[in-house]
Amino acid sequence: MAVIVTVEIPGGTQEMYERTNERITSASWFPPPGLIAHAAGPDGTGGWRVVDFWESEEAFRAFVEQATPIMQETGMPPVMPRVDPLVNVIVK
Template identity: 35%
Template sequence: MAIIVTFDFPGAGPDLYDTVIHRVTAGQGFTRFEDVSNPGLISHVAGPVDGGFRVTEVWESPEALESHAKTFAPILADLGYADAQPTITPAHNVVVN
């Protein structure tokens, strides 16, 4: 079952996002996030919201997200966001064009 995953980072901006993405891509020998292998990731979008920054993703399953979290969790912890917990919602429908 696909899931919708939303991370909110109060007080953060695009610099936090760019730093995380840079660490992930550089750590895997890439320069673009879309080149990194993210098995199970259906979509990823990020942008500013009132008072912070939001990342929303659609994953094929909770297990795919758990595997992916092993890459991002240590980076977020290092940047002071160890307690960042996503909101996870079952997807009723997913359309990819």
């Protein structure tokens, strides 16, 4: 089942996100299997929000295993993702 993954990063910054994203997107395994779409931006409270669409929760978890060392190296704080069922995605 496809899923929406929402990650709230309290105190996260655009610089922190861009540094981490650059490392992840330049990894030899990127793009990870199962990734449908990715979006990120400020959350309106001084933090950062990431919203991903994945073909399955298992695909997302496999990505997390690969990405965790990079996130730790770039100073990304530990987060608890919210995973919800995905019904539809429209990409223009």
